[in-house]
Amino acid sequence: MATATLGPPGPPTRTRRRGLNRREDTLTGFAFVLPQLVGSLLFVIGPLVAVVWYSLHDWNVLANSFTYSGTDNYERLASDPGFHDALRASGIFSAGLVLLNVSLALALAVMLNQRLPGTATFRAFFFSPVVVSLVAWTIVWGFLLQADGGINGFLSQLGVDGPNWLREGPTAMLSVIVVQVFKNVGLNMVLFLAALQGVPKEVREAATMDGASPWRSFWSVTVPLISGTILLVSILTVVGSLQVFAQIAVLTQGGPGTSTTVIVYYLYQQAFQFQEFGYASAVSVVLFVIVAILTFVQWQTRRRWVFHEV
Template sequence: MAPLSSTSPGRSRLRPGGAVRRRSATHRSDVRAGYLFIAPQAIGILLFVLVPLGLVFYYSFHEWNVLAGDFTFVGLENFDKLADDPQLGTVLRNTALFSIGLVVFNLTLALALALALNRRIRGMTFFRTLFFSPVVISLVAWTIVWGFLLQDNGGINAALASVGIEGPNWLREGWGAMASVIVVQVFKNVGLNMVLFLAALQGVPTEVLEASRMDGANARTTLFRIVLPLISPTILLTSIITVVGSLQVYAQIAVLTQGGPGISTTVLVYYLVQQSFSFHQFGYGATLAIVLFLIVLVLTIIQWQMRRRWVFYEN
């Protein structure tokens, strides 16, 4: 009797080398597809982030007079000027005051609105839309309207006068001007953080809240011990977005106060734009941009590192 063949007549022989080659070709195809998908984003980052950032550092070692067409290497002179600038300390203090006020009031108000509107009651959709609507309004149009309201004879002082209160000249007094700019910016963007907090609150498991109520936890304990830890990733996200945004505010100050009275509302972004395009000191403006970049970078790293201490992750 003839020995049985190791393969049946109807079955093809296995070819391990061919299977490996097919897997290798498939892997290369997947890699090429992956690179093609990320190519637009990578090119965009290169052209609109890394190249401009490199040019800022390059310009900081030069002085560029656009009117005279003069582009001169000056070494560290712009950094020496930065160290000797008598207005820089006030500008940095204004920037810190504006950012702290904006972040605290924005996040607090956004969370309070989200908690108040996170209910299944008739009319909640209207109020959510109402508070979110300033986000989609033109920034300049929003600021111009508030500029008319905050004038000495504007709508806000007229309303105060109707109840016997004499309002200040909001945009011409140091404390009033800074407070006005902060309030205008808070009302403009609070709706965005409110929506993010609403989405996070609606993701909190209802069984966890019911269990806390059954255990006798009051509303305060439930909020601080359960709800806030569960939405802490969203709090981290909104805080980073708000901090970075607060350091980049320019249009509101340009329209409302032009950095005044004096330089009491001149923040770093407004100051660097002023030095670059009003005084035509582009090299010094680039140096100020580096300072802004470092501030944003340091604050973002600090916030990101803090996540290990106060951000709760389910896994």
């Protein structure tokens, strides 16, 4: 009786081939995201967990002590007048920076969108501070804002006796805000300009034909269409304002008194001047929570005023 012989195995089925391709695609995707994942674990999540752990300890480098203290550092923050002053200074700085930066950037973008002669030079003039070293920019402004500096020298030519900008409380905070506004307003200006150039021309023309004035057309047509960019710029500016350090360190060193001692500079003082790393870690955790809450609130309120949000 003849016996059947088995031939070589046939080609894999279409389902099996599709499964192999899907597995290869998955492995390829993991290979591409693995460096970013490892970097996030090592330089973001890991340090964040470590800071929370340090905040629960009394870590004094000078005394060479590292003991578990529970929530003592956070209880100390609640009753620390210096931390309360830092919160107030950060709130004033953030409010002033966001108001001036966003409004000025939007106004400059509207002007540039008119395509008037000299627009390229004007845009380069306001964007150039963005690429300048932050410390170099701040040092130059420090010389200009001194009691006998360039700004008061110019005012004296007009018969005006200028104040000591960096050594008086109100003018010190105002000076730091203005320096930061001129440093970063160019970036927000470019973002707003890109958004304005994306607004359909036909929509603005239709509003004009319906009898809307330029001002009414801007607020009722243009602003809603660029509201997504306004949200982005607002979030970036708020987060950046709460992280300011170099300007304070170079211009005022937190003075006069504690009028310009913002949270990050207060954190620096506690960690590197007083060597209380556990307490400084608690300050950084609170700062992280504040930034997270403000970002979350801004993101959640977008549905009320951002166009096309549902």
